Amino acid sequence: MSFYSEKFQRNPLTKAQQGKIRKASFAIVGLGGTGGFMLENLIRMGAEKLMVFDGDRFELSNFNRQALATDDFLDMPKVHAALARAKAINKEISITASGHFDEHSDLGSASIVLDGTDSIASKFSVATAARKMKVPYVFCSAASSRGMVSIFTNYRFEKAFQIQELPEHKHPVCADTLCPAASLAGTLAASQAMNYVIRKPFVKAPDALFFDLFRKDIFWRARLG
Secondary structure, three states: OOHHHHHHOOOOOOHHHHHHHHHOEEEEEOOOOOHHHHHHHHHHOOOOEEEEEOOOEOOHHHOOOOOOOOOOOOOOEHHHHHHHHHHHHOOOOEEEEEOOOOOOOOOOOOOEEEEOOOOHHHHHHHHHHHHHHOOOEEEEEEEEOEEEEEEEOOOOHHHHOOOOOOOOOOOOOOOOEOHHHHHHHHHHHHHHHHHHHHOOOOOEOOEEEEEEOOOOOOEEEEEOO
């Protein structure tokens, strides 16, 4: 049995499904609150082809909610921390690290794009790039105790969020967010990306999955746009 098989044999997936995850190329834009948990889950599920984008470094204010924020990674570029974390779990992983994502960024041969950014303008840019590439786009958001996830295939991002013109790019103001909200949103995004790759049911826009940790009924579905 190979090291790969031994590491991921307890995933409740068929050999063919595990093979699809291993061969698929996952792009993650943003490695903060939600993005770090996307990365961790994809690696633990056996993904071996990853692209990550983030132009920031880790600060002390990240420690309450970001999976990669540790004393060892303090002031380190987030993409460098992601590379170190990925290789620590699976040294055979292929991970391409890039800085800030914009409309000129190259998504290469990505099979699916997961969005861990934190402003509507940046999410619009990522969604537009994914649409141009004709690859699915995983929307993910978390703030306070809440979050939402959906996969865009044919439905337009602008229609879902009623955007009439290109959003103005501003430096995002990070909302106070509980770690369980960030981790749950990132985990759901990774699981939905997995479902898309192995052809299991997923939440498809204009439908979205919402949650609020402080509600009696934590999860619900609603239609966007």
